[in-house]
Amino acid sequence: MFAVAWGGNEFTPLLVMYREVGHFSAVTVDALLASYVLGIIPALLLGGPLSDRYGRRPLLLPAAPIALVGSLVLAAGESSAALLATGRVLCGVALGLVMAVGTTWVKELTDAAAAGPGVPDGGSGARRAGLALTLGFLVGAGVAAVLAQWAPWPTHTAYLLHAVLAVAAGAWVLGVPETRAAPDGAARGRLRDDLRVPAVAHRRFLRVVVPVAPWVFGCAGSAYAVLPGLVSASAGSAPIAFSGLMTVLGLGCGVGIQVLGRLIDTRHSARASVVAMSIVVVGMGLGAYAAARLDLPTALVAAAVLGAGYGLALVAGLSEVQRIATPDDLAGLTAVYYSITYVGFCVPVVLAALSVRWTYTQMFLGGLVIAAICLAVVATAWRAHLPTGERDAVAGAADETDRTAPTGANGALAASRMG
Numbered sequence: 001m002f003a004v005a006w007g008g009n010e011f012t013p014l015l016v017m018y019r020e021v022g023h024f025s026a027v028t029v030d031a032l033l034a035s036y037v038l039g040i041i042p043a044l045l046l047g048g049p050l051s052d053r054y055g056r057r058p059l060l061l062p063a064a065p066i067a068l069v070g071s072l073v074l075a076a077g078e079s080s081a082a083l084l085a086t087g088r089v090l091c092g093v094a095l096g097l098v099m100a101v102g103t104t105w106v107k108e109l110t111d112a113a114a115a116g117p118g119v120p121d122g123g124s125g126a127r128r129a130g131l132a133l134t135l136g137f138l139v140g141a142g143v144a145a146v147l148a149q150w151a152p153w154p155t156h157t158a159y160l161l162h163a164v165l166a167v168a169a170g171a172w173v174l175g176v177p178e179t180r181a182a183p184d185g186a187a188r189g190r191l192r193d194d195l196r197v198p199a200v201a202h203r204r205f206l207r208v209v210v211p212v213a214p215w216v217f218g219c220a221g222s223a224y225a226v227l228p229g230l231v232s233a234s235a236g237s238a239p240i241a242f243s244g245l246m247t248v249l250g251l252g253c254g255v256g257i258q259v260l261g262r263l264i265d266t267r268h269s270a271r272a273s274v275v276a277m278s279i280v281v282v283g284m285g286l287g288a289y290a291a292a293r294l295d296l297p298t299a300l301v302a303a304a305v306l307g308a309g310y311g312l313a314l315v316a317g318l319s320e321v322q323r324i325a326t327p328d329d330l331a332g333l334t335a336v337y338y339s340i341t342y343v344g345f346c347v348p349v350v351l352a353a354l355s356v357r358w359t360y361t362q363m364f365l366g367g368l369v370i371a372a373i374c375l376a377v378v379a380t381a382w383r384a385h386l387p388t389g390e391r392d393a394v395a396g397a398a399d400e401t402d403r404t405a406p407t408g409a410n411g412a413l414a415a416s417r418m419g
Contacts, residue, residue: 003169005136039092048100048335064170067094108179126318138251145244197332218344223250254311272316288364
C-alpha cells in the first residue's frame, strides 16, 4: 500500500515543473492530476467485489507491476499530455486495487493477529491502512519534489526510483498470507451478484459516510495542488521544493491526526466525522485567507489544517465502513467509499476552470459554506442508524447506567454519603 501510494502522489508536487517544462496551462496540469481517478474508480469498484469472490492475493498482485509501468510511462512523457495522462491512469488502476483490496486485507490480517478471523479489531485495521496510504502519499511527494528540484534528470529520476520500489513491493506481497479463500465454482454464484454491495443503502453510510467522503481528497487536493500553484511566484528559486514542502506538511498533519484517531473515533457515535468536518470548515476558511494574501506562511498554515481534515476524515470514514459492512461485502463497500472520496480529487481542475469567473478566495468561501452544511448533516445523525452491534452496545451501556444509578430517597442518601 505504501509503495503504490508513493507512485500515486509523486506527480503532485511536480505540477509546477510541468507548467514550465511542458508549457501546459493550469487547467491542463490539474486535469492530468485528476486523470488517475479514471483508473482508480473502475479498479475500486471491480477490485473490491472480485477480491471477495477470488481472494485478496490474486487481485492485489497486479498492483505493483501496473504501478511500475505507470511510472515508466510518466518518465517518458515529460512534454506529452497523452503519455502523462496514460501514466496517471495506470497509477490510478494500481492505487484503486490497493485501496479496495489492500485496505480489506490489512483489516483481516489485523483481525486474525488480534483475536482470530472475524473478530472486530476495534478500528486498528482502518488506522493501519490509512497510515500506510498517507505515508506513501507523503514520502512519495517529498522525495519527488527534492529530486525534481535538485537532482539530475528532474523529469525522470523520481519515477525511476519508484519503479525500483514497486519491484520490491511486488516481491514482498508474495509472502503475505491469504485471508479469504476463494470458494469453488459451484459456491461462487453469479459475478453480477458479487458486484452488488447491499450495504451501500445502509442509512448510516448515507447519513454519516457519504457527506464526509468527498472532503477527504477535496482537502488534500486543495492543500497540495491548489495552494502551491497560487503562491509559487513567492517561492523564489525553489518552487518545486516549496510545493513538495506544502504536500509533506499537509500529509504529515494527516498522519499525525490519524495516530490520534483512536482517541477521537468511537463506535457509539459520529464523533470522529463531526470533528473531521469541523477541521475542514476551518481549513476552507484558512484557504480563503491564504488565497487573498498569497504569502507563504499563511499558505503553509492552511495546508496543515486541510491536511489534518483529510487525515481524520479518511480514518473516520474507513472506521464507519468497517463497522457497517459484513465480511461478504467489506471489500465492496470499502471500494464504494474510496470512489466517493476521489470525487474530491477533481476539486483542483474544477477550481481552475471556474477561476475565470470567480476568485480563489470566493471559491474557498463557497467551500466553507458547503462544508458547514455537510457538518450539520453528519451532526444530526450522531447516533442514528448505528449498526446492530454498536446500537446494542449503546443500549446496554444505558441499561447498565439505569441499573446502577441510585434512585429515590435511598439513592439521594447514598449519593450524599459518596459526596
